[in-house]
Amino acid sequence: MKPIEIIDIDVSYGAKKILEAITFHAEAGEILGIVGPNGSGKTTLLKAMSRVVARDNGEIRLDDRDLDSLGHRELARRVAVVPQDISIGFDYSVRDVVMMGRHPYIGRFASETARDVEICDHAMHLANVADLAGASVHGISGGERQRVLIARALAQEPKILLLDEATSNLDVSHQVEILNIIRDLAGEITVVSVFHDLNLAAYYCDRLLLLKDRKVYAAGTPGEVLTREKIREVFGMEMLVRPHPLTGRPYVLPVYMHRSGAGANRRVHVVCGGGTGSDILHLLHAADFTVTCGVLNILDTDYGTAMHLGLPCIAEPPFHGITTGSLSRLRECLESADTVIVTAMPIGRGNLDNLRVLLDYPAKPVIFYARDHTARMEDYTGGEAGAVLTELEARGALRIEGAEELLACFSGDGPDPGC
Numbered sequence: 001m002k003p004i005e006i007i008d009i010d011v012s013y014g015a016k017k018i019l020e021a022i023t024f025h026a027e028a029g030e031i032l033g034i035v036g037p038n039g040s041g042k043t044t045l046l047k048a049m050s051r052v053v054a055r056d057n058g059e060i061r062l063d064d065r066d067l068d069s070l071g072h073r074e075l076a077r078r079v080a081v082v083p084q085d086i087s088i089g090f091d092y093s094v095r096d097v098v099m100m101g102r103h104p105y106i107g108r109f110a111s112e113t114a115r116d117v118e119i120c121d122h123a124m125h126l127a128n129v130a131d132l133a134g135a136s137v138h139g140i141s142g143g144e145r146q147r148v149l150i151a152r153a154l155a156q157e158p159k160i161l162l163l164d165e166a167t168s169n170l171d172v173s174h175q176v177e178i179l180n181i182i183r184d185l186a187g188e189i190t191v192v193s194v195f196h197d198l199n200l201a202a203y204y205c206d207r208l209l210l211l212k213d214r215k216v217y218a219a220g221t222p223g224e225v226l227t228r229e230k231i232r233e234v235f236g237m238e239m240l241v242r243p244h245p246l247t248g249r250p251y252v253l254p255v256y257m258h259r260s261g262a263g264a265n266r267r268v269h270v271v272c273g274g275g276t277g278s279d280i281l282h283l284l285h286a287a288d289f290t291v292t293c294g295v296l297n298i299l300d301t302d303y304g305t306a307m308h309l310g311l312p313c314i315a316e317p318p319f320h321g322i323t324t325g326s327l328s329r330l331r332e333c334l335e336s337a338d339t340v341i342v343t344a345m346p347i348g349r350g351n352l353d354n355l356r357v358l359l360d361y362p363a364k365p366v367i368f369y370a371r372d373h374t375a376r377m378e379d380y381t382g383g384e385a386g387a388v389l390t391e392l393e394a395r396g397a398l399r400i401e402g403a404e405e406l407l408a409c410f411s412g413d414g415p416d417p418g419c
């Protein structure tokens with residue numbers, strides 16, 4: 001028996017179909033996140049689940065009971081909603097609003113019991129609004145009002161909690177505080193929550209439902225749903241998706257850059273490592289350069305960036321030197337590159353061949369790139385690597401500091417890289 005089962009429902013506003021053939025279920029005690037672009041029907045889906053809007057067809061079952069067969073009180077004892085719209089019409093006190101959560105339990109002509117007061121106090125304590133109990137809901141901030149509505153929902157002691165972007169008005173610490181409370185409550189209750197913040201959704205939800213064009217586009221664990229391809233397809237946005245360092249769940253980083261086209265028909269090979277090339281791999285890629293990189297170790301941060309960007313990268317297994325196979329692929333990349341960029345990075349026996357091989361291409365324009373003054377070439381190189389760099393510099397290699405300056409020299413606004 002599932003706490004929530006949605007079977008093939010359609011929902012319309014007038015003639016406009018908003019949701020189509022929606023089928024999913026929530027497992028007992030889980031947090032199920034609903035994500036999707038603006039207007040994809042997330043709020044409408046929650047409203048259908050709480051019977052605020054009627055569906056055209058299909059079935060909604062709560063604990064195997066047809067939603068339509070539940071009386072108002074019974075429904076309110078099972079399902080609490082924290083809406084997106086947090087305006088409250090009348091000038092109630094915070095305590096009055098939270099106590100409204102007890103109405104399904106208090107008889108029409110009865111008054112609140114000591115237990116109702118106790119539950120209401122506890123809910124205010126959990127949502128961190130106890131200090132505001134006597135305040136008017138019109139005299140508190142939007143974030144505080146949102147926490148009051150969360151307290152009201154908790155006071156309802158629901159089996160199912162429906163949250164519509166319930167933390168959107170909260171500052172980051174209150175957001176986390178409330179979501180932690182909800183995480184703690186899950187297990188006892190089932191939570192379905194709309195999220196705009198994909199990272200919060202990935203962090204807190206057991207499973208996600210991704211909506212697109214009125215339908216369920218994907219459903220599954222955060223790792224199954226929040227893939228780069230699905231995000232691109234649904235949100236039309238490029239995002240880097242990486243494992244969160246603490247949870248292993250997906251962590252998404254938006255790529256804000258528009259593709260500029262400035263690098264079209266130009267090939268650049270980047271010799272980098274240890275994260276020293278990540279910024280320019282991204283910038284060059286966004287500017288439409290044809291970018292290759294390596295030789296890198298497959299545990300290297302720059303290798304990860306290249307993979308996320310889909311760039312060809314010559315790579316070796318962890319703790320492996322550069323093999324002859326990789327060297328010959330490097331030569332192929334260097335031969336076809338218009339320019340070679342070498343980032344300021346530690347150079348040792350493992351990656352020295354990346355540099356040494358450049359000496360065989362005396363006519364190839366080389367740029368030494370340092371992200372900023374904290375990453376100067378000299379700080380990283382000595383001995384044989386330093387000698388190779390000196391030799392390359394004597395042949396005209398440019399030193400460029402800063403990513404913008406690097407791009408400027410390709411567009412003719414900076415030193416000529418010779419390509």
Ligand SMILES: Nc1ncnc2c1ncn2[C@@H]1O[C@H](COP(=O)(O)OP(=O)(O)OP(=O)(O)O)[C@@H](O)[C@H]1O
Pocket residue numbers: 013018036037038039040041042043044045
């Ligand atoms: N009361 C209404 N009458 C008519 N159309 C509505 C009504 N409420 C919402 N809509 C439309 O239904 C569609 C889905 O709206 P809904 O609020 O469910 O989307 P959403 O995914 O929650 O959006 P958002 O991320 O912006 O909150 C939108 O096109 C919206 O304009």
